[in-house]
Amino acid sequence: MMDRTLLAVAVATPLLVGAGFVMPSWAVFLVSAAMAKALVVLGLLVLLRTGLIPFGQALFFALGAYAAGMALEALHATDAFLALAIGTLLSVVVAAALGALLARYRDIFFAMLSMAFSMILYGLLVKTASLGGTDGFNLPSPTYLGYAPHRGAAETALYVLSAVLLGLAMALVHLYLASPRGRLAEAIRDNEIRVEYLGASVRGAICVKFVIAGALAGVGGILSALSVGHIDPGMAYWTSSGEFVFVTLLAGAGSVFAPFVGSLVFETVRSFAVQYSPQTWQMTLGTVLLLVIVFLPGGLWSLAARLRRARA
Amino acid sequence: MSEPILVVEGLEKSFGGVAAARDINLRLGEGEVVGVIGANGAGKTTFVNMVTGYLKPSAGTIRFRGRDITRLGPREVTGAGICRSFQVPQVFGSMSVHDNVMIALGIAEKGALASWRPLETGERARRATALLERYGIASSAGREVRLLPQGVRKLLDVAMATVSDPELLMLDEPTSGISTEEKNDIMDRLMSALRAGRKTVLFVEHDMAVVARYAGRVLAFYDGRIIADGPPSTVLADADVRRHVVGEALHPHAA
Numbered sequence: 001m002m003d004r005t006l007l008a009v010a011v012a013t014p015l016l017v018g019a020g021f022v023m024p025s026w027a028v029f030l031v032s033a034a035m036a037k038a039l040v041v042l043g044l045l046v047l048l049r050t051g052l053i054p055f056g057q058a059l060f061f062a063l064g065a066y067a068a069g070m071a072l073e074a075l076h077a078t079d080a081f082l083a084l085a086i087g088t089l090l091s092v093v094v095a096a097a098l099g100a101l102l103a104r105y106r107d108i109f110f111a112m113l114s115m116a117f118s119m120i121l122y123g124l125l126v127k128t129a130s131l132g133g134t135d136g137f138n139l140p141s142p143t144y145l146g147y148a149p150h151r152g153a154a155e156t157a158l159y160v161l162s163a164v165l166l167g168l169a170m171a172l173v174h175l176y177l178a179s180p181r182g183r184l185a186e187a188i189r190d191n192e193i194r195v196e197y198l199g200a201s202v203r204g205a206i207c208v209k210f211v212i213a214g215a216l217a218g219v220g221g222i223l224s225a226l227s228v229g230h231i232d233p234g235m236a237y238w239t240s241s242g243e244f245v246f247v248t249l250l251a252g253a254g255s256v257f258a259p260f261v262g263s264l265v266f267e268t269v270r271s272f273a274v275q276y277s278p279q280t281w282q283m284t285l286g287t288v289l290l291l292v293i294v295f296l297p298g299g300l301w302s303l304a305a306r307l308r309r310a311r312a
Numbered sequence: 313m314s315e316p317i318l319v320v321e322g323l324e325k326s327f328g329g330v331a332a333a334r335d336i337n338l339r340l341g342e343g344e345v346v347g348v349i350g351a352n353g354a355g356k357t358t359f360v361n362m363v364t365g366y367l368k369p370s371a372g373t374i375r376f377r378g379r380d381i382t383r384l385g386p387r388e389v390t391g392a393g394i395c396r397s398f399q400v401p402q403v404f405g406s407m408s409v410h411d412n413v414m415i416a417l418g419i420a421e422k423g424a425l426a427s428w429r430p431l432e433t434g435e436r437a438r439r440a441t442a443l444l445e446r447y448g449i450a451s452s453a454g455r456e457v458r459l460l461p462q463g464v465r466k467l468l469d470v471a472m473a474t475v476s477d478p479e480l481l482m483l484d485e486p487t488s489g490i491s492t493e494e495k496n497d498i499m500d501r502l503m504s505a506l507r508a509g510r511k512t513v514l515f516v517e518h519d520m521a522v523v524a525r526y527a528g529r530v531l532a533f534y535d536g537r538i539i540a541d542g543p544p545s546t547v548l549a550d551a552d553v554r555r556h557v558v559g560e561a562l563h564p565h566a567a
Contacts, residue, residue: 175428175430176428178430178431179427179428179429179430179431180415180418180419180421180424180425180427180431181425181426181427183411183414183418184415184418184425186406186407187404187407187415190404190405190406191402191404193386193398193402194403194404194472195419196385196386196387196390197364197386197387197390197395197402197473198390198415198419198420198472198475198476199387199390199391199419199476200387200419201387
């Protein structure tokens with residue numbers, strides 16, 4: 001029998017793709033931004049299950065985007081798949097190196113050290129004039145294996161790519177979390193000593209999870225940059241990392257669907273808050289998070305579990 | 313004694329200026345069931361911690377099946393065939409008993425950690441149930457571990473230590489924190505499960521009656537040293553053991 005979550009992903013992904021062809025342009029842009037963010041949060045969910053949360057995930061978000069942007073410029077190319085391949089590869093390599101070091105730390109030390117690394121990248125990007133310094137640089141409109149969508153279809157094409165990648169990532173992360181290696185996360189959170197005495201490497205497992213999270217954040221950064229058509233050092237700033245943690249807490253770690261739901265709620269609340277109260281939109285977002293923490297400590301996704309229990 | 317599987321020579325451990333283990337020498341034969349006794353601070357747990365890679369010895373060597381394991385860590389020692397339980401059960405508190413064993417089985421199975429198949433398979437679940445039945449805790453399978461009595465957690469701790477089919481099992485105070493009435497029941501369940509698996513067992517224990525009943529050989533620790541080593545009847549009757557371990561000097565009128 002097919003796994004219910006995989007079945008749900010298989011049904012939801014084509015629906016999400018289809019929605020891109022009927023939604024107004026502003027909604028396509030908003031959902032695209034939510035999908036890019038959801039990929040980063042999906043990676044954080046993998047780490048969160050071990051009890052670790054990095055405050056520096058913007059490092060990979062920016063790294064993926066800059067690597068992709070620089071590669072396209074250097075190669076005089078515009079292909080989105082090439083950008084994704086190069087940006088993700090660099091994110092994986094850097095995540096493996098930093099993961100090996102960060103796996104030695106726990107709690108606030110893990111969080112702050114990861115933030116320090118992201119701020120180092122931010123400092124480098126701000127000071128590098130050839131990369132546009134604080135202004136960053138623009139990206140060309142992407143092509144897809146030779147297909148160059150005309151002006152109106154460009155937004156939809158990137159939306160479809162984002163939806164397919166998100167669906168694929170959700171399915172793979174779900175399979176991973178249910179596998180013996182994925183389930184190790186909860187065991188590590190509960191008792192590292194027992195995990196080692198069962199014969200598994202705690203640091204190795206954390207490093208692998210950090211690489212998964214780094215790769216997903218890289219992909220999210222690339223899609224976000226292609227969607228906006230611009231890259232700047234703000235992507236690596238600590239407030240970006242804070243935003244990802246914010247959405248992770250808002251969403252909850254209960255399901256691979258939670259990051260997308262959380263990101264969509266976040267982007268929607270932010271868009272409307274900025275539109276209707278431009279001076280106090282942060283306060284609106286803060287209030288939403290406060291309400292969720294007080295009334296839904298397990299995140300928005302715990303609502304689904306509550307409804308299921310109520311029906312049973 | 314049959315061919316020794318564990319050979320410990322000149323093992324020492326100091327913490328700063330305090331010696332916790334001094335010149336420990338031991339040969340452990342295959343299939344032996346050894347009880348370790350000693351007052352608090354005598355070096356029993358330090359000894360177990362050194363053999364199982366939790367502490368690095370200050371001096372001496374530990375050989376298991378001819379292989380030097382002195383400097384190995386917990387994971388490598390487990391891989392070599394020595395597993396352990398703890399004075400305070402080291403289990404996954406927020407999970408069910410069933411999930412604890414499933415994860416232990418998943419880690420122990422060769423290749424399972426590289427697999428994309430779900431941890432929860434029918435075959436693995438059957439093995440988990442069989443293991444829990446062997447230790448008499450199958451009725452608690454669905455319960456969250458942190459809410460269970462100490463006795464069940466102790467049994468689960470040992471059950472999880474045996475999933476990789478170790479040759480030597482070291483149990484650190486398997487009956488501590490358990491009522492006197494339950495002790496024999498817990499030890500009966502443990503020993504029958506371990507004997508069925510033909511394991512070599514070394515267990516640390518404070519209750520002399522439990523040691524006399526289950527151990528074929530007793531090691532008495534005092535001040536970081538082994539002061540007596542032999543059959544329970546000999547060791548428990550030894551004058552030094554009675555004075556330093558059983559505590560007769562402190563209680564001259566005790567039986």
